[in-house]
Amino acid sequence: MRGLTLALMLLASPALAQVTADTANPLAGNADAIEAGHALFGKMNCAGCHAYDLTGGMGPDLTDASWQYGGKPGEVYRTIADGTPRGMPAWKDKMTVDEIWQVVAYIQSKKQ
Amino acid sequence: MRRILLVATLMSGVAIPALSADDPKSDAAGKSFTGATANLAPGDAPGQWTRQSRDYANTRYSPLTQINKGNVGRLRVAWSFSDGQMYGHEGAPLVVGDTMYLVTPFPNIAYALDLSKPGAPIKWVFQPNPDPRAIGEACCDKVLRGWAYADGKLIYNLLDANTVAVDAATGKEVWRVKLDDVTNGTTLTQSAFVVGDKVYVGSSGGELGTNGWFQALDVKDGHTVWKAFTNGPDSGMLIGPGFKPFYSWMVGKDLGVSTWPGDMWKQGASAPWGFVSYDPDRNEVYYGTSNPGPRTPSQRPGLNLWSSALFARDATTGAAKWAYQFTPHDEWDYDGINENVLIDIPWKGGHRKVLVHFNRNGFAYTIDRTNGEVLVAKPFGHQNWAKEVDLKTGMPVVNDGAHPIVEKKVENICPPDIGVKNWNPSAFSPRTGLLYAGIFNTCMDLTNHIVKYIPGSPYDGMEMVRHPGPGGNWGEFIAWDPVQGKRVWSLKEDMMTWSGVVVTGSDLVFYGTLDGWFRAVDARSGKVLWSQKLGSAIMSQPIAYLGPDKREYIAVYTGVGGGAGVNRRVNGFPPGGNTLYVFSVDGAGIGAGLTQLKTDAKMPAPVSVPPAAAHN
Numbered sequence: 001m002r003g004l005t006l007a008l009m010l011l012a013s014p015a016l017a018q019v020t021a022d023t024a025n026p027l028a029g030n031a032d033a034i035e036a037g038h039a040l041f042g043k044m045n046c047a048g049c050h051a052y053d054l055t056g057g058m059g060p061d062l063t064d065a066s067w068q069y070g071g072k073p074g075e076v077y078r079t080i081a082d083g084t085p086r087g088m089p090a091w092k093d094k095m096t097v098d099e100i101w102q103v104v105a106y107i108q109s110k111k112q
Numbered sequence: 113m114r115r116i117l118l119v120a121t122l123m124s125g126v127a128i129p130a131l132s133a134d135d136p137k138s139d140a141a142g143k144s145f146t147g148a149t150a151n152l153a154p155g156d157a158p159g160q161w162t163r164q165s166r167d168y169a170n171t172r173y174s175p176l177t178q179i180n181k182g183n184v185g186r187l188r189v190a191w192s193f194s195d196g197q198m199y200g201h202e203g204a205p206l207v208v209g210d211t212m213y214l215v216t217p218f219p220n221i222a223y224a225l226d227l228s229k230p231g232a233p234i235k236w237v238f239q240p241n242p243d244p245r246a247i248g249e250a251c252c253d254k255v256l257r258g259w260a261y262a263d264g265k266l267i268y269n270l271l272d273a274n275t276v277a278v279d280a281a282t283g284k285e286v287w288r289v290k291l292d293d294v295t296n297g298t299t300l301t302q303s304a305f306v307v308g309d310k311v312y313v314g315s316s317g318g319e320l321g322t323n324g325w326f327q328a329l330d331v332k333d334g335h336t337v338w339k340a341f342t343n344g345p346d347s348g349m350l351i352g353p354g355f356k357p358f359y360s361w362m363v364g365k366d367l368g369v370s371t372w373p374g375d376m377w378k379q380g381a382s383a384p385w386g387f388v389s390y391d392p393d394r395n396e397v398y399y400g401t402s403n404p405g406p407r408t409p410s411q412r413p414g415l416n417l418w419s420s421a422l423f424a425r426d427a428t429t430g431a432a433k434w435a436y437q438f439t440p441h442d443e444w445d446y447d448g449i450n451e452n453v454l455i456d457i458p459w460k461g462g463h464r465k466v467l468v469h470f471n472r473n474g475f476a477y478t479i480d481r482t483n484g485e486v487l488v489a490k491p492f493g494h495q496n497w498a499k500e501v502d503l504k505t506g507m508p509v510v511n512d513g514a515h516p517i518v519e520k521k522v523e524n525i526c527p528p529d530i531g532v533k534n535w536n537p538s539a540f541s542p543r544t545g546l547l548y549a550g551i552f553n554t555c556m557d558l559t560n561h562i563v564k565y566i567p568g569s570p571y572d573g574m575e576m577v578r579h580p581g582p583g584g585n586w587g588e589f590i591a592w593d594p595v596q597g598k599r600v601w602s603l604k605e606d607m608m609t610w611s612g613v614v615v616t617g618s619d620l621v622f623y624g625t626l627d628g629w630f631r632a633v634d635a636r637s638g639k640v641l642w643s644q645k646l647g648s649a650i651m652s653q654p655i656a657y658l659g660p661d662k663r664e665y666i667a668v669y670t671g672v673g674g675g676a677g678v679n680r681r682v683n684g685f686p687p688g689g690n691t692l693y694v695f696s697v698d699g700a701g702i703g704a705g706l707t708q709l710k711t712d713a714k715m716p717a718p719v720s721v722p723p724a725a726a727h728n
Contacts, residue, residue, distance in 0.1 A: 042561055048319065048570020049248070052561075057677065058251050058319070058570065087248015089568055 019081070019097075023074035027098070027105045037106025040099055044091065054110050059088070062107050071111075076104050142619060142636065146545030146595045147458040153392045159658025161207045164258035164303045165537065166655070168390040169454035172539035172614050174656035178664035180618035183697045184632045184642050190665060190696040191232055191703025193225065196717065198688040199254040200673020202535075203303065204612065204653035205692060208261050208280070210660045211235060214692060217673065218247060218254035218271045221718060222278055228660040230702055232694075233713035236283030243272035243294055249568060250299045251319040253673040257387075257535060258303025258653070260311060263331045267311050269300035275313055277334060283715075289334035291315070291327070295568050298322045298383075305388035307397070307427060310337060314384030318402030318447060321571030324383035326399060326423075328430060338430030342382035342401045342418050343368045349418070350425070355432045358484040359506040362417065362435060371415040379565050380412070381405035382419040386449030386535055389467065390427060391481065397427045398467055398481065400438075400448035407529075408560045408573030409443040410518055416441050420448040422469065424481065434484035436506065438471050443516055444497060444558075445529035445574065446473035451537040453547060454481060457595050468594045470538060470549050472531025473508070475501055478594045490597030492590060493532035493551045494581040497525060516560040516574075528556030528578045530608075530675055537653060538592075539613035539621070544635050546600055547592040548621045550609030553581040554678075578678055586679060589623055591638060601638030607679050612653030614666075622666055624650020626676055627684045630668060630693070646670045648689025663701050667694045 027033035041047055041054075049059030060068065069079045080100050083090030091100065152167045158175045166172050179187065199217035206213040210228040215221070220242055224235040247254055250271055259268035265277040265286055273292040278285055291313065292298035297320025305312045310328040317324070327339035340350040345366050357363055364370070369377055382401040389398040404412060404419035421437040439446045452467040457478070459466075467481045474495030478488035489501035497514035501507070514525050530552060538549035556576045563573040580586045587605035592598075607626035615621045619635040626649045632642040649672035656666050671689040679685055694703070 043564070045563060045566050045569035045572070047561075047575070048563070048572040052559075052575040059248070084248075086244045087246065089248065094566070 019074055019077045021070060021072055021074045021078065023077065025073035025077070025101055025104050025108065027101045028073060028108055030105060033102045033105040034109045037102035037104070040095070040103050041106055044095065046103065054107065063110050073104050073108060076107060077101065080104070142543055144543065144545035145600060146593050148455045148545040148594060150455045150540055150542050151392070152542070161204070161655045161657050162261050163206070163305070164204050164260070164653060165387060165389070165451070168307065168392060170387060170389045170451050170537065171453060171542070172537060172612070172653070173541055174614055175617040176656045176658065176664045177617040179616065179620065179656070179666065179697060181620065181634060181641060184620055186697050187632070187642055187644065187666065187695045188699030190694045190699050190701040192694065193232065193692045195221065195223065195690045197221065197690050198671070200676065201652050201669040201671030201690060202255045202674055203258040203669065204655050205667050205669070206259065206261050207655070207657040211280070213259065213261060213266050213280070215256055215259045215268050216690070217256055218242065220256060220268070220270050222259070222266055222268070222283070224280070224283060227702065229712050230705070230709045231711040232702060233711040234715050234717060237715050237718055238278045238283045238285070239718055240270055240276050240285070240288070242270040242274065246272040246294045246299055249294055249297050249320060250301065250316070251570070252675050253677065255301050255674050257301055260304040260306045262306035262311065265331070267304050267306060267331070269302055269304055269313060271299050271301065273298050273300050275300065275304060275311070275329060275334060287334040289329065296322065297568050302385045303387060305390070306331060307390045310427070312388045312397060314386070314388070314399060316383050316385040318381040318383045318385070318405065319407065319570050319572050320381070320568070321379035321405045321565045322381055322383055323378055324381055324401060326384045340425065340430050340432070342384060343372070343377040343380040345369055349432065350430045351432045355434065356483070357434050357436065359436070361415070361505070361507070362437060367415070367417045371417045373412060373414065376412050379405050379571055380416060380419060382421070384449060387451040387537055389452045389454050391454055391465070394482070395427050396424050396433060398422065398424050398452045398454070400450060400452070400469070402447040402449055403442050403445045406563045406565070406571040406573050407445050408518065408563055409441060409516065410560070411562060414441060420446055422448055422452065422479070424484065436479065436484045436486070438477065439473050440507065444473070444525065446471065446531060450533060450535060453538060453540050455540055455594065459487065459595070466594070468540070468547055470533045470551070472527070472534065473497065474527055474532035475508070476592060476594070476597065478597065488594065488597040492549070492592060492599065493588065494553050495526050495532060516558050518560045518562060521557055521559045523557045524555050525558055526555035526581055527552065528554055528558070528576055529574060530554065530578070530678055534610065534675055536610045536651065537612045539615040541615040541619070541635055543617065543619060546635070547594055548613045548615055548623070548635070549590055549592060550611045550613065550623055551588050551590055552608045553583065553585055553588055554578055554608065555581050586682065587625070589633070591635070603633070603638060603640065606684070607682060608676060610649070610651035610674065610676050614654045614656055616656050622654045622668070624654070624668060626651065626672065626679055626686070628670065628686050644695070646693055647691050648672050648686045649676055651676050659701060661701060663696055665694050665696050665701065667692060
């Protein structure tokens with residue numbers, strides 16, 4: 001039921017397709033979303049670059065205060081969706097809007 | 113009187129002549145520990161360093177003797193050069209004639225420095241501008257492990273899966289060939305290796321689900337002369353009737369397909385990203401292959417040939433002669449890419465042509481390079497995954513507790529993915545008959561995860577916490593007897609020893625540490641004779657050369673990065689760097705003096721170094 005409410009909430013927000021740097025994460029702090037984001041972080045191979053503990057390796061540390069492309073939730077969303085010119089792949093064709101927000105929620109939950 | 117003359121010569125700054133530089137056996141007092149010898153072809157002039165390994169056999173032995181046990185304590189910086197790039201620096205400078213050639217990590221800028229003028233000024237700079245998307249596809253920093261000189265050209269690999277040749281006199285591009293699509297995860301970090309009219313290149317991307325390949329390009333124009341995949345059907349691997357592995361379990365048709373589930377060989381990696389050796393008498397090249405993909409072994413039951421293996425191929429045609437898989441069904445990421453040092457050893461009353469290979473899995477192999485028979489396989493550092501290597505079958509005997517389990521932590525498997533030694537090459541002295549290597553003392557707590565293949569992203573699945581092995585030291589430096597399979601001496605180091613090695617005709621061994629200490633060691637006793645703190649980590653390859661002033665110099669790049677990031681949370685881990693240091697006795701030579709010295713450069717360095725170059 002809680003999942004259904006969440007899905008309806010996301011569907012009712014057409015503006016989410018145009019996420020900007022200042023867009024807030026509608027799933028921030030949502031325990032189910034964080035858990036789903038955790039699973040996606042492994043399933044979509046995010047952990048292969050950023051490590052299972054998010055402290056980086058092949059790609060940057062996601063737990064520290066240094067954000068090359070901005071650390072606000074909307075900026076992290078855009079980085080995941082669009083990729084970066086320096087090697088982060090674009091995921092908008094492989095993940096849904098709410099899946100990307102779930103991953104952002106998981107990353108937000110791990111910030112030091 | 114003779115002594116007075118010598119002193120006068122020293123004081124006037126005139127170079128000391130290199131005594132008996134060509135004869136490795138010139139020191140009557142120094143006996144070989146093993147009787148092992150090497151063919152030092154192509155026999156470059158003693159003061160030159162024209163390929164990463166100095167010779168085809170990969171000995172990294174310099175016959176120079178000016179710097180010796182008596183004066184090594186007086187080594188000082190003669191000059192230095194910073195290239196501004198902040199990724200890990202892993203290559204060796206090349207010295208050809210009066211010119212030194214350097215290539216930076218990504219964006220792979222090449223420099224030619226004039227060694228005949230004060231301060232070694234820039235002769236030319238070449239900026240290839242590789243595709244920056246390569247940054248996100250390179251597993252272990254955006255490095256380059258070396259570059260080659262041949263036919264008046266500097267030839268090297270770009271991170272974006274291109275190989276480029278530059279006119280060594282002018283710095284103008286001669287040719288560039290695209291060898292793969294970097295967005296699928298194939299990068300090039302390997303050191304191009306030239307023999308005759310061919311340049312040998314191997315792919316990187318063992319963690320990206322690539323399909324590894326090794327190819328020979330034409331030195332003149334870069335076109336592919338032959339290409340051999342490392343997995344898949346025999347036809348694509350250039351396996352034919354002349355392929356004769358020594359052990360029966362590696363004999364059969366299309367094993368590069370049938371030892372994998374379904375089509376998984378297509379993402380089976382096995383990328384040959386290490387150094388290449390060449391035997392001119394047999395006209396064969398030798399190189400190793402990386403781990404299989406994905407790194408989670410339960411997803412790919414089978415031997416997974418030809419991952420974590422070694423190939424001997426005809427250098428002209430590419431036809432496979434024999435192969436040997438070090439770690440069948442590799443469960444721990446124990447690549448087989450480490451260097452193969454070609455030597456000849458006394459063996460049971462006769463002689464054998466062998467290669468010596470320090471594998472990531474912790475065993476040092478002495479293998480007959482004419483047929484692939486393993487003569488010696490002994491641990492050279494701490495490992496607990498295997499009881500031994502059975503010399504009858506060539507198979508390791510795996511310990512029960514060493515197998516990884518999906519979604520369950522298995523504690524204290526030694527070594528971890530990075531191995532007991534990694535790509536950083538060892539050296540062999542024909543005077544001592546020993547090999548010298550920087551190694552690791554590490555273990556891991558490993559949790560495996562099931563992964564799926566998504567092109568251009570890691571095909572990995574290993575979650576690790578790495579820690580030092582027994583004794584608490586992360587690193588070590590060893591002298592190794594390749595006939596007996598045992599250590600002769602060793603030095604413990606606090607951090608992982610990622611440095612390459614040069615050993616000289618004066619029985620001096622040079623290597624460096626992650627926290628920036630550059631050392632000279634007595635090759636016979638292991639006694640440290642000199643240490644100098646440098647600006648960043650030494651995880652490159654030192655060399656010895658004679659300048660145009662006939663003076664002996666020792667040169668080494670500094671700059672932390674690469675796999676050394678494993679130690680990044682250890683106290684004392686250094687900041688990044690990018691400086692080449694060049695040493696001479698008393699710092700004398702072209703970079704210092706008592707007058708107002710000036711540079712006479714033909715070009716400025718490029719200024720387009722983006723602030724974000726250190727990250728991705």
